[in-house]
Amino acid sequence: MTRGRPARPIGVPGKPMLTELSPGHWAARLLVRDASGRRRDIKRVSPVKLDARGRKIPDRNGSRALDAVMAAVSAVRVDLGGELSESTTVRQLWHLYRKHLEEQGRASSTLDRYDDVAELFNTAFGERRLLEVTTSSVEAFLTDLGAAKGPGTMRTGRNVLSGMFRYAVRKDALPVNPVRESQLAKNIEAKGRTGGARDITVDELRVILAAVRTSQLPCPRKLSKAERTRGQPVKSYTPPTVADYCESADLADWVTLLAATGLRRSQILGLLWSDIDLEEGTLRTSGKVVRVKGEGLVRVEKDDDPKNRKGVIALPDFAVEMLKGRKAALAARRLKSPPDPEVKVLNLVFPSGVWTLRDPQNVGHEWQRVRDALGIQDDVTAHSFRGAVATILDDAGLSARVTADVLMHVDPAMTQRRYMARGRAHRAAADALERAVSGES
Known part of the structure; x- marks a missing residue:
């Protein structure tokens, strides 16, 4: 020995x-x-x-x-034989980590958002070596970031930095992740709309579904930034009603399917008629529409996409009836105005006016116009319908696992934590207490 x-x-x-x-x-x-x-x-x-x-x-x-x-x-x-070491700068680490994210197939929109945050922390301390980055320095940066850009950007910044340094630990460049123990400031004032998408109540959902087809309220266009900030005169015109605008923008059926499935807007716009079985009343998720730099709008299918998991959803009757009518209307429209034979088009459930892909961002702006016309708060977004579906299924007594399957979540706990509305008055709970105290069966 x-x-x-x-x-x-x-x-x-x-x-x-x-x-x-x-x-x-x-x-x-x-x-x-x-x-x-x-x-x-x-x-x-x-x-x-x-x-x-x-x-x-x-x-x-x-x-x-x-x-x-x-x-x-x-x-x-620091000469440990790898591409990363303690002397690697934060800026160099970001470039290596970004390549890693690309290899993992991260969405281009996610990378664009990360690039914006990376520009900020690279400006703040991008030339520091990894061994010079401390938890306190990370916290100071995140606090400044939150004060300047809001809590959402602050959380994104922490996620990106934590992923970067976790990657450095895996590559043996550092023994510990200095971002892991950092705490986010609690008193940061939000910039603009906060808190994400608000939950929609069942009554609000009924009103919205009826309004997009029947409301006679005027639906004026949203003013441009110049018109809002510089006081430029708005050209006089007679705005369409909400119902007329939703028909011309092909929005009513889209809203209906949001309420019926809880799918994301990019998933609904990527649906093909081959994904839908009207006889069985089911919908199969397959592709989603994203915008890729240098390519434009594309429909992508990826097996392990966390924002587009594969699965089958049973459709309620109102959605099946809507889709039957929509399929017939699109067939008639195709006969009257067929797509350009020189352009390859998909058999989309929600095609554009020229039978191509529709931009989820543009459809979101169209919903904003309708939302403003109906006097609905700006925190009711397309994602709010997803939360509404979760809450409705929860109220119906279905398990979190069933709701997670409908929303295509891997972890039912996340469905409960993030999507099912909390803090509501539960009449059923009061009735149960009344029966227990009064001795009624």
Whole structure:
């Protein structure tokens, strides 16, 4: 059995040894294990330093020699044979991590959002080496980011940084993730709309579904930024009614299917008629519509896409009836105005006016116009219908697992935590207490 002092970790220097070679001239020596595990003896002497007259300045206590040997050891310490090391800068780490995200198939919209945040932290401390990034420095940046951009951007910044440094830990560049223990500030004021999409009550859902087909309220266009901020005169025109606008924009059926399925808007716009079985009353999720830089709108299918999981949803009768009527209407429209034979088109359930893909962002803006006309708060978005479906199924007594299957969630706990409305008055709970106290069966 071998006894003795255990080997020092790779890259961690021992105690420096200083020797005065002559007055004001020192030699510094350090022992350090390199990436191969071998012990290396690093020596440096006091570098020459001159005053304003060109005379040598003595190294009185050996500090210059010590700084020189520590710098040499640092180069050994970080040479661990990989593309990442403690001397890698935050900016370099981001570029490597972004390539990793691309290889993982992250959506271009997600990468665009991460790029915006990366520009901010690279400006703040992008030239720091990884070993110089501390939890307190990360917290300070995130607090400033939240004050400037709002809590949503602050959370995104933490997610990106945490993923980056987790990647660095996996690559053995760091022993721990400095972002992991960071705390987000609680008193950050939100910028613009906050809190994400608001839940829709059942009564509100009924009103919306009726309004998009029958409302006679005027539906004026949304003013441009110049018209809102510069006071430019608005051209006089007679706006259509909400019902007329929803018909011309092909929005009513889209809203109906949002309420029937809880799918995301990009998923609904990516539906093909081959995904729908009207006899069985089911819908199969397959592709979604995204905008890709340099390509435009594309329909993508990916097996492990967390925002577009594959599955089958049973449709309520009102959705089946809507889809039957829609299929007949589209067939008649195709006969009257067929697509360009030179352009390859998909058999979409919700095609554009020229039978191509519709932009989820544009459809979202169309919903905003209708929402404003109906006097609905701006936190009711297309995602609010997803929460409404979860709440309705919860009220019906269905399990979280069933609701998670409908919404295509992997974890039912997340469905309960994020999608089922809380803080409501439950009449059934009051009735149960009444029966228990009164002794009624």
